[in-house]
Amino acid sequence: MRDIMHFSNRNSESMPFGGKTIVFGGDFRQILPVIPKGRRQDIVNATINASYIWDHCQVLKLTKNMRLQAAHTSVDRAGLGDFAEWILKVEDGAIGNKTDGLYACTIKIPDDILIREWHDPIKAIVDHTYAEYINDPSNDNHLEKVAVLAPTLQIVDDINDYMMSLSSNDIETFLSSDTVSKSKFQNDFIASIHTPEFINTIKCSGVPNHVLKLKVGIPIMLLRNIDHSAGLSNGTRMVVTKLGKRVIKAKILPGTSMGQKFFIPRMTLTLSDHRIPFKFQRRQFPIMVSYGMTINKSQGQSLSRVGLLLKNHVFCHGQLYVAITRVTSRSGLKIVVAHDHKEDECVDDTHNVVYKEVFRNVS
Structure with missing residues (x-):
């Protein structure tokens, strides 16, 4: 862009993108750039607000959660405010207790979202998410905007194998x-x-x-x-x-x-x-x-019903936030926490990873 704009503005060589306006879109609260074998510092430094270009940027914010605004029923709209507030606290790392590590905190899953009683975590989350499809597998409409999310590929493969076994x-x-x-x-x-x-x-x-x-x-x-x-x-x-x-x-x-x-x-x-x-x-x-699909792969999806299976803790910035914001209503989200499960007690908390230093220079 500097080379092209040089013909009309000789000062363009000292301007980012030759002085042309460039629009960047993204969300620092979602999953950050993947750096192979990168540490926390490497990942944070790979974001655009760590670049010299950021000094030339003007920040414009979108303030409405359009997925939740799309709720159509009165039941969905009733808990919209509380759910949106909980999401904001999760994305900012404003709730939960610090763990022994330096990058994660433990947060409690709300009772209406958590599936407490189960013997097989995969069956429990599938029965909620694909209940209509299991009863009527010939109707493809039951597959629209429905998915089970998980942190790792291995768990996703287990979910897909289980669902495949139900088909005749x-x-x-x-x-x-x-x-x-x-x-x-x-x-x-x-x-x-x-x-x-x-x-x-x-x-x-x-x-x-x-x-x-x-x-x-x-x-x-x-x-x-x-x-x-x-x-x-x-x-x-x-x-x-x-x-x-x-x-x-x-x-x-x-x-x-x-x-x-x-x-x-x-x-x-x-x-x-x-x-x-x-x-x-x-x-x-x-x-x-x-x-089922990984949380990373679900970015950009808008789903009416989401089941989140946490057989492992989330392990990178923004994963939990991405998972809970794929859904268009609070009633469409259910979570099974199975990473620290014991037979005589139900686990209702999980890790939330937030690199707060990535929010620098954003406000």
Whole structure:
């Protein structure tokens, strides 16, 4: 922008973006930039208000919770104020007791949101979230704006496997084709060490698993952008209508393209993860089963019913806040706390991680 604007304003070389107005959108209370192997300080320093650009920014705030404002029933509107106030306290880290760590506090979950009595945490949260769908699985409308959230991929996989077991439709298994990416930094010796059998076992966020088990009628989520104009973007939720050997037919659940059907092909995806000392390619359908999804993946979603399963504590800034703000009403949110469960007592508190120093220079 400095190079372009130099032709009309010679002082543009000393101005951010050549003097053009740039609009940044975001929420410092939500999950911050992911820094591989980064410490708290590294994560905070990666936010835009730690940049020299911030001195040239003017802060404009959105003050209304539009998800909650969309509540339609009188029951939902009745507890709107108290719920919104509780959310504000959670996002600012203004409630709870400090834990032994330096970054988390323990907060109590309100009684009307907490599911206290359960034997199997997955069954308990699923029975609340997907009650209508379990009673009438043929009706796709029961899948709209409904999901179970969890902090980790392993818990999400357990939720999806449980829901898949409830469906009577035939299951189809799709295997990926995995190969080590060839580059000047990798030779045939490295490729021979990392065999396809080993690569098949790798599971990473944002990449479909080697083994993908699907059924007609189950919800799925796209993991890659395919066609923005048609509504096929990363995070789009769909329902499988037909399974082929080379393509999957599915229809979109929410959004402007709701109900439209599309064919999803296999795609070659290249994975680069700091935990893996090499790159590899996986050819697979760019989807995942989405009865459940991670809290990170749920960002941007607006859901009428949310079940939050905490078999583990949240572990990064803003995760709890993101989870409880996906829902459009207080009555649509239920939480199961299972990380410190004992047979003779019910746990009603959990961790909330807030890096308060990230709010500097925001007001």
